[in-house]
Amino acid sequence: MISELLTRLRFLIVRKRRGELDEELEFHLEQAIASRSAAGVPPAEARRQALIEFGGIEPTRDQCERQRPGWWIGTVLQDARYALRGFRRNPLFTIGVLVTLALGIGATTAVFSVVDRILFRPLPYADPSRIVSVGMVHSLERQEFLMGRSYVEWQNNQTPFSVFAAQSTMVHNCDLVENNPAQLGCISFQASFLPLFGISPVLGRNFLPEEDRPSGPPVVMISYGLWKGHYNGDPHILDRMINVDGNPARVVGVLPEDFQFPTLESADIISPFAFNPAVQQTVNGGFGGPMRLFARLKPGVSVAQANAQMQPLFKGDLNWFPASAKKELRLSIRTLRDRETQDVRPVAWILFGFVLAVLLIACANVAGLMMARGAGRQRELAVRSAIGASRGRLIRQALTESLLLSCAGGLAGFAMAQTLVMVFVRLAPTEIPFISKAHLDLRIAVFAALLSCLCGAIFGLASAL
Amino acid sequence: MPQSTDLLQGTPDLLVMQTVAFKPMHGSGIAQRIQQLSKDVFEIGQGSLYPALYRLEYKGWIGSEWRITENNRRAKFYDLAPKGKMQLEAERATWDRLSAAIGSEFCRGAEASS
Numbered sequence: 001m002i003s004e005l006l007t008r009l010r011f012l013i014v015r016k017r018r019g020e021l022d023e024e025l026e027f028h029l030e031q032a033i034a035s036r037s038a039a040g041v042p043p044a045e046a047r048r049q050a051l052i053e054f055g056g057i058e059p060t061r062d063q064c065e066r067q068r069p070g071w072w073i074g075t076v077l078q079d080a081r082y083a084l085r086g087f088r089r090n091p092l093f094t095i096g097v098l099v100t101l102a103l104g105i106g107a108t109t110a111v112f113s114v115v116d117r118i119l120f121r122p123l124p125y126a127d128p129s130r131i132v133s134v135g136m137v138h139s140l141e142r143q144e145f146l147m148g149r150s151y152v153e154w155q156n157n158q159t160p161f162s163v164f165a166a167q168s169t170m171v172h173n174c175d176l177v178e179n180n181p182a183q184l185g186c187i188s189f190q191a192s193f194l195p196l197f198g199i200s201p202v203l204g205r206n207f208l209p210e211e212d213r214p215s216g217p218p219v220v221m222i223s224y225g226l227w228k229g230h231y232n233g234d235p236h237i238l239d240r241m242i243n244v245d246g247n248p249a250r251v252v253g254v255l256p257e258d259f260q261f262p263t264l265e266s267a268d269i270i271s272p273f274a275f276n277p278a279v280q281q282t283v284n285g286g287f288g289g290p291m292r293l294f295a296r297l298k299p300g301v302s303v304a305q306a307n308a309q310m311q312p313l314f315k316g317d318l319n320w321f322p323a324s325a326k327k328e329l330r331l332s333i334r335t336l337r338d339r340e341t342q343d344v345r346p347v348a349w350i351l352f353g354f355v356l357a358v359l360l361i362a363c364a365n366v367a368g369l370m371m372a373r374g375a376g377r378q379r380e381l382a383v384r385s386a387i388g389a390s391r392g393r394l395i396r397q398a399l400t401e402s403l404l405l406s407c408a409g410g411l412a413g414f415a416m417a418q419t420l421v422m423v424f425v426r427l428a429p430t431e432i433p434f435i436s437k438a439h440l441d442l443r444i445a446v447f448a449a450l451l452s453c454l455c456g457a458i459f460g461l462a463s464a465l
Numbered sequence: 466m467p468q469s470t471d472l473l474q475g476t477p478d479l480l481v482m483q484t485v486a487f488k489p490m491h492g493s494g495i496a497q498r499i500q501q502l503s504k505d506v507f508e509i510g511q512g513s514l515y516p517a518l519y520r521l522e523y524k525g526w527i528g529s530e531w532r533i534t535e536n537n538r539r540a541k542f543y544d545l546a547p548k549g550k551m552q553l554e555a556e557r558a559t560w561d562r563l564s565a566a567i568g569s570e571f572c573r574g575a576e577a578s579s
Contacts, residue, residue, distance in 0.1 A: 020541070023541075024491075024492060025515065027538065027540050028491075028511070030538075031494075032493065053511055054511045054512045057512070060512040060513070063513070064519045
């Protein structure tokens with residue numbers, strides 16, 4: 001494969017001189033004429049017979065040319081040049097097509113960059129499909145939560161999960177008290193939290209088990225944004241004492257830049273959850289403090305199986321609740337992906353579907369334009385096929401033209417998508433997850449390129465056949 | 466395993482290689498030689514010899530060199546390349562097997578009908 005490519009390239013660069021072939025054919029004819037002359041045939045007749053015996057010289061020359069590996073690359077360039085000349089002759093048509101395509105491809109690419117994370121991209125964790133959100137749901141709280149008292153029960157008796165990690169229910173405001181004070185979002189999670197997601201701090205370390213205990217040593221991890229922004233990326237940030245809400249704490253780690261909380265919240269200071277089982281039966285009316293619980297399924301255990309295995313524990317917990325609450329409570333185990341995107345997925349599909357429809361319409365319009373142009377070019381095509389262009393060659397010419405147009409349209413569309421994404425990010429309601437992360441990268445560029453080729457093939461074939 | 470040429474389409478190729486296997490020859494010589502060898506059974510238009518030569522040369526099965534003929538004329542001489550030699554052996558073996566098979570089939574057919 002590679003060697004074939006190299007051969008092609010080599011023969012493309014070191015082209016055989018056409019002169020050699022001519023000389024060779026000439027020699028052949030001379031020999032043939034000479035042998036006939038020697039047999040007594042008059043020169044003119046000898047030449048005639050030799051030419052007949054040989055067959056066509058021009059086709060032979062053409063055939064020899066075609067033996068060269070990669071000879072068709074030359075014809076592709078020829079087609080491309082021809083197409084470009086045609087576009088220049090007809091600027092109105094060209095601009096019309098390009099603008100239509102740029103709009104179609106640009107809009108599709110921009111929307112794709114937004115829905116990609118919701119619909120297609122895996123979550124940024126290790127083996128994310130095995131991570132689940134576990135807990136109870138209530139008609140007033142649709143995201144899984146768990147009370148501290150249940151946590152103690154579940155932790156001791158659960159079977160379907162290999163790792164369990166809790167996080168505080170929501171980000172709360174906290175103040176960084178120092179020379180340069182700031183109000184930040186604070187959250188806490190257990191020492192097992194980062195390993196569950198397969199994340200390690202970009203700087204420093206995770207909480208130690210002894211730090212994740214009631215009245216353990218005061219430590220915090222900070223977000224990448226806080227480190228880079230507030231502390232100007234200070235390389236000596238580790239072990240620095242910072243004052244959060246009046247409590248000094250030592251910085252032990254910095255989270256990775258792209259770390260995303262499974263609840264999609266954003267927080268800058270993370271302290272150990274420091275779960276205290278002893279007090280759970282007394283605080284919060286005997287239920288214990290609320291928390292969010294994430295877990296990794298054991299290998300081979302499905303979400304449904306996990307749900308079945310957790311039912312007895314859940315049923316046991318229900319007994320503590322008053323009858324009115326019992327009716328409303330349900331056990332819920334969802335994959336993390338569902339927790340993060342379940343609510344917006346239908347909307348994302350609809351959005352994506354709409355924009356694909358717009359793209360199809362754009363393609364149809366372009367195909368219409370191409371056909372109108374083709375009708376005006378009947379004569380040209382007739383002449384070309386009269387002087388020997390095969391039907392395949394004419395179709396290839398049409399495809400070359402449409403691919404050139406669609407690639408140019410794709411480039412313009414990509415530039416437009418860049419602008420559109422910025423507008424989206426500005427306008428979008430914050431409920432769309434990951435929207436702030438939407439940007440154009442290689443993946444989106446590949447998508448746009450494929451889209452362009454697809455468009456080119458669609459309207460090219462539509463107009464060529 | 467070198468790729469096998471399609472039997473019918475490959476026959477001229479085989480003939481060409483077989484011809485230049487004896488000694489380096491120019492195109493015109495090859496054409497004459499093939500006509501003699503095949504006792505005019507194979508009507509190869511002489512023109513179609515050259516694409517075959519070029520194809521074989523690009524495949525690396527035959528080599529070429531410009532030389533001066535005995536009549537003091539410059540001509541392109543072809544000879545069998547090492548890669549072509551291997552290919553020729555392989556093709557010849559295939560050909561033998563095939564013709565033996567067809568031959569025995571014909572003999573049996575002849576016996577049965579007699």
